Amino acid sequence: MLVELRKKRDQKEIPMASLADIAFLLLIFFLVTTTIDVDRGIGLTLPAKGEETEVRSKNITNLLINSQGEVAIDGELVAMNDVGRVIREKIMQNPNLIISVKTDRKTKYDAYVQVLDELKVANATRISIAEPEG
16 A cells, blocks of 8 residues: 555656647737738839820930849930939929839839839829830
8 A cells, every 4th residue: 555655655746738728828828919920011002994184295314224233314325323312203203293104014013113212202292103024
């Protein structure tokens, strides 16, 4: 009897029956309380399908990006870092200015996004994205 009593005292176990329930509750808790940061991206207001509007040529500035990532504004080459400054000056001269952005099909996406970022810095709100050439 003494031997049986010692065996019962030596055998100590951690109850595992509710471990799965606790893990499941923790998982649910973290899924519910975690917030996911979602990037908004570039906000665009698109016209209705088939809608066309006549725009005077003095209210349009053409911004071209070639396949090497070089930027030309109204036919003049501009450094990527100067795009925002040049566009800001043009918008100050003409608040109704629309920037028409056109790329080559082989233009790298990084160059395109960098130009759009520069336009955002310049507070350009009227941007027309033209179909790529080539």
